[in-house]
Amino acid sequence: MGQMIIRDFDIPANDFSVAGEASSTVRKLLSQLGVAPDRIKRTAIAMYEAEINAVIHGRGGKAHVEISGDKIIIEISDEGPGIEDLELAMQEGYSTATDSIREMGFGAGMGLPNIKKHADELVIKSEKDKGTVVTITVNF
Amino acid sequence: MKISEIATLLNAELYTVNHDTMTDIKSACSADLMSDVMAFSKENALLLTGLINPQVIRTAEMMDMKAIIFVRGKKPQEAMIELAEEKRIALMSTHYPLFEASGRLYQSGIRGHGF
Numbered sequence: 436m437g438q439m440i441i442r443d444f445d446i447p448a449n450d451f452s453v454a455g456e457a458s459s460t461v462r463k464l465l466s467q468l469g470v471a472p473d474r475i476k477r478t479a480i481a482m483y484e485a486e487i488n489a490v491i492h493g494r495g496g497k498a499h500v501e502i503s504g505d506k507i508i509i510e511i512s513d514e515g516p517g518i519e520d521l522e523l524a525m526q527e528g529y530s531t532a533t534d535s536i537r538e539m540g541f542g543a544g545m546g547l548p549n550i551k552k553h554a555d556e557l558v559i560k561s562e563k564d565k566g567t568v569v570t571i572t573v574n575f
Numbered sequence: 576m577k578i579s580e581i582a583t584l585l586n587a588e589l590y591t592v593n594h595d596t597m598t599d600i601k602s603a604c605s606a607d608l609m610s611d612v613m614a615f616s617k618e619n620a621l622l623l624t625g626l627i628n629p630q631v632i633r634t635a636e637m638m639d640m641k642a643i644i645f646v647r648g649k650k651p652q653e654a655m656i657e658l659a660e661e662k663r664i665a666l667m668s669t670h671y672p673l674f675e676a677s678g679r680l681y682q683s684g685i686r687g688h689g690f
């Protein structure tokens with residue numbers, strides 16, 4: 436893996452059936468590149484949580500992925516309502532998800548803490564009414 | 576246990592053909608909340624759930640799971656079966672409720688990893 440591999444994905448809003456496509460594609464790509472299985476799993480879990488968040492909280496968005504020899508950097512961005520209190524949002528169990536999201540199996544308030552647990556680096560930039568950018572780095 | 580042995584034990588209908596028939600399943604996770612599966616499950620090859628939507632298959636994929644059992648007789652839609660075939664994840668449906676299905680598997684030696 437000498438060269439950097441770059442991929443961009445759309446994360447459609449309100450289409451719960453395709454949520455996770457981007458994460459699935461990246462997971463497959465890492466596997467083809469021969470990345471260690473535990474690193475792939477960390478990446479897949481962290482990216483999927485962020486992708487789901489963009490769908491259920493951020494009105495959809497984009498994923499920009501850069502893979503180099505020693506790490507993957509995933510940037511998930513949306514132009515949704517933003518996160519007002521990031522410290523609160525990072526707490527286990529905190530969620531503003533609606534009942535309809537819970538009926539789909541999500542909204543336990545474990546997503547952001549779970550991303551933090553699996554990423555080697557996590558940076559969240561968010562502004563109220565402007566959107567959210569979640570940048571996840573996993574070292575190989 | 577092999578996927579076919581699990582299907583027999585739970586009297587389950589198997590919907591997929593493109594999965595690893597030789598894989599030896601040793602551990603499982605039972606949950607209706609995919610958030611919990613993502614946050615708490617570790618190295619479990621089998622997911623038992625009463626929830627039925629495409630994200631169940633996505634969650635199983637991200638968690639490296641090999642098979643999903645829908646409980647209480649819930650049947651997956653065609654699109655879900657196609658998605659599972661593509662990801663080589665076995666889909667089954669059993670009439671047993673979640674507790675009963677989990678108990679039968681536990682009795683046969685399947686354990687849970689997580690928490």
Ligand SMILES: Nc1ncnc2c1ncn2[C@@H]1O[C@H](COP(=O)(O)OP(=O)(O)O)[C@@H](O)[C@H]1O
Nearest residue numbers: 488492493517524530531542543544545546547
């Ligand atoms: N992309 C986002 N846009 C707006 N709000 C978000 C976003 N991601 C997370 N949040 C806020 O942070 C809370 C916690 O997120 P998370 O830990 O993933 O839990 P959950 O998704 O289960 O609610 C969410 O309920 C939501 O209020």
Ligand SMILES: [Mg+2]
Nearest residue numbers: 484488546547
């Ligand atoms: Mg979340």
